[in-house]
Amino acid sequence: MKRTMIALITMALLPLSALSAAHSAELNIEFKEPERFSDIEPARENRTRFRERTLAGFEEIFAQVASRLPEDQVLNVTVTDIDLAGYVEPIPSSGGLEPLRIVRHGHEPVLRFAYSLVAADGEVLQEGEERLRGRTTTDSIRRHSTSTDNLGHEREMVERWFRENFNA
Secondary structure, three states, X not given: OHHHHHHHHHHHHHHHHHHHHXXXXXXXXEEOOHHHOOEOOOOOOOHHHHHHHHHHXXXXXXXXXXXOOOOOOEEEEEEEEEEOOOEEEEEEEOOEEEEEEEEOOOOOOEEEEEEEXXXXXXXXXXXXXEEEEOOOOXXXXXXXXXXXXXXXXXXXXXXXXXXXXXXX
């Protein structure tokens, strides 16, 4: 029964996702040497799985901003470094020490990437290299669920960059 409901919901949403994809720019994103990034340190899960999930989260963030660009354009992004907000620290818990990501003011996320926005005819409309530094205004603890909601500070940083650099 559950599987049937998920299939029906997925089928119902497909036309909506196809419609939104038809009216947005294409995104090409590459993560250059992600194993060397400054900080994609997992708190409580396998390092490889955490890195894959985190990179997928960044891909989703860039896809969302690219969806605001005209459909005849291509946004190319090459991410060269990620330093997530906060740091991983072992915190005392009932079962001993539990590693958690602590986010405090002064431990902002940093993202380095190169980008180009290309028109359908191949003309480069805009390009550059960026080093974004996010903002952390409140202290928090990230438990890193499977949701990309844990990239809130990083999402805000990319969205601010997009608003400041594109008229979309």
